[in-house]
Amino acid sequence: MFNPSRDQVRTFFIESWRKHREREVLTQLEALACQLIEHHPEYHSIIEDPDSVDRDFAPEDGQVNPFLHLSLHLAIEEQLSIDQPPGLRAAFDTLCQRHGDRHAALHDVLECLGETIFNAQRAGSPPDGAAYLSSVCRRASLP
Known part of the structure; x- marks a missing residue:
């Protein structure tokens, strides 16, 4: 299983975005990452700052990582x-x-996945795929 460190994940996004901006060749995963970054202009200044690898994003301070x-x-x-x-x-x-x-729609699913991961971490157990799918299905059936 691939289990990158926090710094490796952050460097991946920073480098993918840099390569995109400099019109370098991207892997499929880098291209997908850049498409996602494009949908989040509020993150561009962070992703463009190599020093953000070490930055903390505290939820208690109202920050989104x-x-x-x-x-x-x-x-x-x-x-x-x-x-x-x-x-x-x-x-x-x-x-x-x-x-x-x-x-x-991705953001709806993202909230369900985040909740599933949070619950798994809190319980010290693996993520519950059935609960995750159930959560997404409930959102899909809301009026």
């Missing part, structure tokens, strides 16, 4: 590509139709 947010986006894109957990892609398609916007 852009690297965590983008990492969750990447995880969801991978999950959707393989429909894991099974049924996720169908629920996501429903969310896309409901929102009329793919990125807004």
Whole structure:
């Protein structure tokens, strides 16, 4: 299993964005990361600052960690590509139709994934795929 460090993840996003801005050749994963970064202009100044690798983003200070947010986006894109957990892609398609916007639907799924990871960390257990899918399905069925 690939388990990069915090600094490796941050460097990946920073370097991918740098390569994109300098029109260098990107891997498929780097290109996907850059597409996600493009959807988040509020993160551009952070991603463009190599010193942000060491920066702390404290939720208690009302800060969103852009690297965590983008990492969750990447995880969801991978999950959707393989429909894991099974049924996720169908629920996501429903969310896309409901929102009329793919990125807004991704943010719904992202909230469910974040909650699932938080619950797993708190319980000291692996993430509950069934609970995750159930959460996404509930959001998809909301009026």
